Amino acid sequence: xxRIFLLLLSASVASxxxxxxxxxxxxxxxxxxxxxxxxxxxxxxxRPYGMVAIPAGSFVAGLADYDPTxxxxxxxxxxxxxxxxxxxxxxxxxxxxxxxxxxxxxSIARTMLAEAAxxxxxxxxxxxxxxxxxxxxxxxxxxxPYQEYLEGQGGREGYDENKRLxxxxxxxxxxxKYPDVEYAExxxxxxxxxxxxxxxxxxxxxxxxxxNYQWGDMDAAIADNERGINxxxxxxxxxxxxxxxxxxxxxxxxxxxxxxxxFWHKAYKDYPVVGVTWDQAxxxxxxRSKLKTDYxxxxxxxxxxxxxxxxxxxxxxxxxxxxxxQNATYPWGGPYLMDDRGCYLANFKPKRGxxxxxxxxxxxxxxxxxxxxxxxxxxxxxxxxxxxxWTDSGYNNSSYEFSSTLNPSTKDKTDTKKxxxxxxxxxxxxxxxxxxxxxxxxxxxxxxxxxxxxxxxPEAAVKAKRVSR
Numbered sequence: 396x397x398r399i400f401l402l403l404l405s406a407s408v409a410s411x412x413x414x415x416x417x418x419x420x421x422x423x424x425x426x427x428x429x430x431x432x433x434x435x436x437x438x439x440x441x442r443p444y445g446m447v448a449i450p451a452g453s454f455v456a457g458l459a460d461y462d463p464t465x466x467x468x469x470x471x472x473x474x475x476x477x478x479x480x481x482x483x484x485x486x487x488x489x490x491x492x493x494x495x496x497x498x499x500x501x502s503i504a505r506t507m508l509a510e511a512a513x514x515x516x517x518x519x520x521x522x523x524x525x526x527x528x529x530x531x532x533x534x535x536x537x538x539x540p541y542q543e544y545l546e547g548q549g550g551r552e553g554y555d556e557n558k559r560l561x562x563x564x565x566x567x568x569x570x571x572k573y574p575d576v577e578y579a580e581x582x583x584x585x586x587x588x589x590x591x592x593x594x595x596x597x598x599x600x601x602x603x604x605x606x607n608y609q610w611g612d613m614d615a616a617i618a619d620n621e622r623g624i625n626x627x628x629x630x631x632x633x634x635x636x637x638x639x640x641x642x643x644x645x646x647x648x649x650x651x652x653x654x655x656x657x658f659w660h661k662a663y664k665d666y667p668v669v670g671v672t673w674d675q676a677x678x679x680x681x682x683r684s685k686l687k688t689d690y691x692x693x694x695x696x697x698x699x700x701x702x703x704x705x706x707x708x709x710x711x712x713x714x715x716x717x718x719x720x721q722n723a724t725y726p727w728g729g730p731y732l733m734d735d736r737g738c739y740l741a742n743f744k745p746k747r748g749x750x751x752x753x754x755x756x757x758x759x760x761x762x763x764x765x766x767x768x769x770x771x772x773x774x775x776x777x778x779x780x781x782x783x784x785w786t787d788s789g790y791n792n793s794s795y796e797f798s799s800t801l802n803p804s805t806k807d808k809t810d811t812k813k814x815x816x817x818x819x820x821x822x823x824x825x826x827x828x829x830x831x832x833x834x835x836x837x838x839x840x841x842x843x844x845x846x847x848x849x850x851x852x853p854e855a856a857v858k859a860k861r862v863s864r
Contacts (some may be wrong), residue, residue: 398479440856441701443687446481448852449715451478456710458830459722475800479857482707483847484666485765485776486784487679489658489795492636495682499604499634500585505560505612507581508850522564523764525577531559563837593668606631614806631636632678636670637840644842653761653842665764666781667845673706673813673837676785676846681801707789707849708804709814709832716779716817716829719774723829726771726778732824741768741780742820743827750821761842762820779827783819790814791836811836819843 442448457472508528515529522528540580551702573579586598610631623806641653657663658670671679684703691698707715717723727740734740742763744750751758766776788794789810797804815833818826825831835844 410766435715438853438856440481440852441849443704444562445484446850447484449452449480449711449773449800449849451477451479451480451717451854451857452714452719453574454721456712456713456830457469458828459724467755471795473795473800475710475714475803477711478854479684479851480711480854481850482711482715482773483710483768483849486772486782486847488665488765488860489668489740490664492668492671492679493607493659493664495679496604496635498682498686499606501566502560503603504566504585505562506558507584509560511577513676515736519627520564522567524574527564527736528578534561537653544614544646554828580654583813602633604681605631606634606678606805607684608678610681612841614674628718630678632674634675634678636668637672638670640670640840640842650842663765663810666762667765667777668812669845670840671785671841671844671846672840673785673835675840676706677787679846680706696854702851702853704848704850706785706787706846708802709720709786709794709831710798710814711849712784712786713829715773715775718775725827726775726829727769728772732827737781739768741777741818743818743820759820759834774786778817779829780818780822781820782843783815783822783826783833784839785844785846786816786834788814811838813837815844830860 397702404745440448450551453474453476456475459472476486496653505528508525509530512527512529512533515533516528520527530829567573567578568577568582573582581691585599585603587598589595592598607630609627611629612626616622638654641650641657642648657666659666680703684701687701687704691701717728718726718728725732725740732743732745734741738756739745739758742759745752745758750760763781765781768777768780770776787804789805790812791797791805794805795803813836814832815835816831816833818828818833826833835841
């Protein structure tokens with residue numbers, strides 16, 4: 396009997412997993428035990444379209460190479476650790492930013508149409524009259540108890556259920572398809588008045604394109620050790636890019652064609668958007684978060700609220716630019732700006748006065764379409780050259796010194812200077828180094844600064860790597 400007991404004991408010990416994945420004895424929900432009812436299926440982070448996963452890791456931040464300029468932007472070397480995140484594989488393009496512009500334009504137009512529609516009317520529900528554009532609450536007959544409650548309360552804080560727009564009704568911007576006079580009056584108010592037009596050309600009044608959103612100032616709340624509506628900030632951002640940068644950035648130069656065509660012409664749809672400020676880039680990030688959130692909530696089986704899109708921190712950007720290589724001078728690793736075939740590896744200014752070279756393939760006078768140069772080890776394009784990129788971090792010469800070694804960032808949102816990384820089409824090769832630093836005032840727009848977005852990956856959603864023993 397003693398021998399049998401010892402054998403059973405040894406068998407139970409052998410069944411214990413080293414990973415701790417074995418379940419405890421007893422059935423869930425029995426005998427009054429506290430057992431979570433959530434599904435045990437592991438969570439897998441959904442990779443957003445056009446983004447790649449950057450694994451967590453540590454690296455030596457800073458410019459390890461010889462610095463010929465001896466500028467204060469050079470930071471001392473520092474080993475830091477960065478958590479995993481998704482990052483856009485390419486810089487935000489004109490076509491992508493125009494989706495943002497069109498959403499804001501349509502939102503404003505639909506709101507004005509809904510106000511003018513009043514209680515609605517007989518339009519068939521397909522945009523045959525302005526009455527079809529009334530608020531959803533005016534057209535819905537069977538309200539849920541929650542909707543009835545909100546209607547009695549006048550809406551919840553920051554959102555009025557009674558003013559939900561009906562996005563299923565198509566908008567007609569073609570003047571020949573305006574359904575009625577009231578509709579025409581509303582939409583024409585979106586354009587510049589006839590007295591301000593050149594050659595009687597109908598041009599959208601872009602000064603009206605303002606994106607309104609709210610965000611929580613977590614840094615201030617943490618500093619005060621409080622939570623509440625006092626830390627909820629409201630923003631109203633004019634989001635149309637400043638197309639005059641092509642003229643203002645270069646005096647005594649003929650760049651008028653880019654001023655007139657670069658943002659809206661289809662020929663430039665795959666080129667990186669420029670002329671956006673730091674605040675406009677952050678507004679775009681909020682819009683992208685809202686777009687995904689609204690979609691998840693529209694599903695019959697609602698998905699979990701997605702993590703927000705944002706600008707990368709300066710050190711996240713540098714870590715991603717290195718492509719998994721330590722001490723990488725450039726995103727492709729080596730110290731040279733050309734490959735073995737004599738082709739440049741990025742879009743930059745190769746020589747004094749030379750923005751391109753006739754005898755070298757793949758060179759551009761200004762910006763280049765995204766993804767025209769080889770991607771780095773993480774699958775990211777144009778982490779050097781083409782356009783420099785906004786980061787979320789405030790700029791300081793000693794940022795690397797006082798920031799943390801774990802996910803380092805300077806968090807003060809009131810900083811007027813923001814870190815800009817990567818170099819651009821107008822910069823010399825030095826600025827393309829992964830450790831080279833630069834800055835710009837956050838309210839400035841330039842013809843050589845764009846951005847790309849990132850999204851956090853929950854640490855528990857990262858698949859553990861198998862360690863060989």
